[in-house]
Amino acid sequence: MENTVIRLKEVVKIYDGEYKVAAVNGISMSVERGSFSCIAGPSGSGKTSLLNLMGGLDKPTSGDVFIEDKNIAKFSRTKLSDFRLKKLGFVFQELNLIPVLTIRENIEFPLLLQGWDETRKKKAVNDIIEELGLEKLSERRPLSISGGQQQRAAVARAIVSNPAVILADEPTANLDSGNARSLIGLMNRLNREKGITFVLSSHDEMVLKEAGSIIYLRDGKIIQGA
Amino acid sequence: MTDKTFILIAWRNVRRNGRRSFLAVLIASIGLTTLIISNSLYDGFHEKMIENAVRIYMGHIQIHEKGFHQNPTIDKRFEPSEEHLFNGIKTIRASSRRVKFQAMASTAASSQAVIAIGIEPEKEKEASILKGSVLSGDYLGTSEEESRDCLVGEYLFNNLRMEAGEKLVLVSQAVDGSLAADAFRVAGVCRTGNPDIDRSFVWIPLSSAQEMLGYGNSVSEIVLLLNRAADVEHTQKKIKQRVDAEKIEVLNWQEIAPDIVQLIALDIAMQRILMTVIAVIVAVAIMNVMMMSIQERFTEFGIMSAIGTRPGQIVMMVLWESFFLGILGVAGGLILSSAGLVFFYLHGVNLASFSAGVTKFIGLDTRVFPILKSQQVIISAFIVLASSTLISLFPALRAAHMDTVKAIRHI
Numbered sequence: 023m024e025n026t027v028i029r030l031k032e033v034v035k036i037y038d039g040e041y042k043v044a045a046v047n048g049i050s051m052s053v054e055r056g057s058f059s060c061i062a063g064p065s066g067s068g069k070t071s072l073l074n075l076m077g078g079l080d081k082p083t084s085g086d087v088f089i090e091d092k093n094i095a096k097f098s099r100t101k102l103s104d105f106r107l108k109k110l111g112f113v114f115q116e117l118n119l120i121p122v123l124t125i126r127e128n129i130e131f132p133l134l135l136q137g138w139d140e141t142r143k144k145k146a147v148n149d150i151i152e153e154l155g156l157e158k159l160s161e162r163r164p165l166s167i168s169g170g171q172q173q174r175a176a177v178a179r180a181i182v183s184n185p186a187v188i189l190a191d192e193p194t195a196n197l198d199s200g201n202a203r204s205l206i207g208l209m210n211r212l213n214r215e216k217g218i219t220f221v222l223s224s225h226d227e228m229v230l231k232e233a234g235s236i237i238y239l240r241d242g243k244i245i246q247g248a
Numbered sequence: 249m250t251d252k253t254f255i256l257i258a259w260r261n262v263r264r265n266g267r268r269s270f271l272a273v274l275i276a277s278i279g280l281t282t283l284i285i286s287n288s289l290y291d292g293f294h295e296k297m298i299e300n301a302v303r304i305y306m307g308h309i310q311i312h313e314k315g316f317h318q319n320p321t322i323d324k325r326f327e328p329s330e331e332h333l334f335n336g337i338k339t340i341r342a343s344s345r346r347v348k349f350q351a352m353a354s355t356a357a358s359s360q361a362v363i364a365i366g367i368e369p370e371k372e373k374e375a376s377i378l379k380g381s382v383l384s385g386d387y388l389g390t391s392e393e394e395s396r397d398c399l400v401g402e403y404l405f406n407n408l409r410m411e412a413g414e415k416l417v418l419v420s421q422a423v424d425g426s427l428a429a430d431a432f433r434v435a436g437v438c439r440t441g442n443p444d445i446d447r448s449f450v451w452i453p454l455s456s457a458q459e460m461l462g463y464g465n466s467v468s469e470i471v472l473l474l475n476r477a478a479d480v481e482h483t484q485k486k487i488k489q490r491v492d493a494e495k496i497e498v499l500n501w502q503e504i505a506p507d508i509v510q511l512i513a514l515d516i517a518m519q520r521i522l523m524t525v526i527a528v529i530v531a532v533a534i535m536n537v538m539m540m541s542i543q544e545r546f547t548e549f550g551i552m553s554a555i556g557t558r559p560g561q562i563v564m565m566v567l568w569e570s571f572f573l574g575i576l577g578v579a580g581g582l583i584l585s586s587a588g589l590v591f592f593y594l595h596g597v598n599l600a601s602f603s604a605g606v607t608k609f610i611g612l613d614t615r616v617f618p619i620l621k622s623q624q625v626i627i628s629a630f631i632v633l634a635s636s637t638l639i640s641l642f643p644a645l646r647a648a649h650m651d652t653v654k655a656i657r658h659i
Contacts, residue, residue, distance in 0.1 A: 100559070104556065112554050117551065122257055130253075135556050135561075
């Protein structure tokens, strides 16, 4: 239990629309600290919904979502916001970065929100920029660099404050195979060398090959893994 | 530190879509320019209207026997001691004693009811614009042979089909009830610009009026012109302390001509309506820009929210953005209005081109020049800035409380 960073208990997410759709249908699972997990499944299987519930971006219709033993399903909007800031890092499919900030300022952003002091913040940002090879891009704006470079910067922003877990929703979906391989390689290295926990959603075979564990979903239910 | 970052983001967002921001700033600038220039012209118009009313005839303060203002009959008269009334009051620029009565004016050709004013020619020169309004002929003199001269208003002169130098007979009632009549030579014709005065006033020397009515040294009124309009209240108070309030009334121009005060109050109300309309136009324009800007940045707000930005911080960021648009609008408005004010200071606005009857209120020079009051500029700038910033609260709240998941997918 101590090594479990995410635990879901009978989680259900129903979207009310013209028809009721159970995007996540009674899922119970856990994610180990330091793991590199991937949620796989066809389109509409509930991958993104499950990831959103793990990240506190969405609230379950029923069930509990524990991050480091805190049930975030019960949190208020503001408390969730603070929790995400301190405990979670996110990488989305695209448009991850704030366009009017430079790459350095984007990476700094979560640290500013957390109120880090100038010296500590500067060191953390410089270390990440160096580690991810973003030195030449650091003063450029997101729209002036490639999609692959933007995703690397998004990873840098996600890990800069040492969160408990990084959630990445189809991070390679809009990248060519070369950039996709490079990005997954980077995440894998950070997982191996720094012990950072990654949970990805993807249906890309290349990503699934790199994953330490795979959870297969269909119609909002786990059909294999966990 | 965090706040600085949100301010930086807000500022860069203003520059991000230059054309749209320029449009919002332009609308705010034009709005502020309209406010400043229209307020300055309104103030200029009001000042001119007051100055005109005071200088043509009324003066800043009038002193009469009690009840004369409401019912100006010949029996209401008083014998003032000017030395006692005005000694040591330095705010008085000029004073003039008058006898005012109704009379029938007749010439060989026609006759008409008039208002006759007995004046001290030399003192009246200082207290009113009468001497300057002499259109043809001469102003009243003080010599014995000039004691039967009179001045008549331009329209009256025409209505009575007079000629220069012709005799005019004034018939009225003396204080003892007997018939009072005297003949005067028309020495000059006046055009004050006030049609009511130019249609019915006849000016004669004070001594002739006193003699005609059997007034002795009594007068109907004393008119005071002060150094500044702002001196009225305390000067009136000082004089009131020196008179018997049971017998003498000391009235200021606002009490004498409440219609002017009401006209100005009405104008100020119109000014406020105009200010409100402009504030609404500026606010709606800025809100429109902010709504479009937020609509385009749904995903961005979603990502910011996902990584831990609080709703309050998003609200502040959007408000800062519209505040910057407002500040730029105010700066632009101050520059534009300065240029506009310079133009109007040099050329004025000729109100006669809008309304022929305007001379009744502002005199013969129908050009109005702006009067810039710093308080008005500050209030106008504040209205533009506050309306542009506060109206963005609605789009700001929308941005802050959007569904994070939907926002991230809104590509």
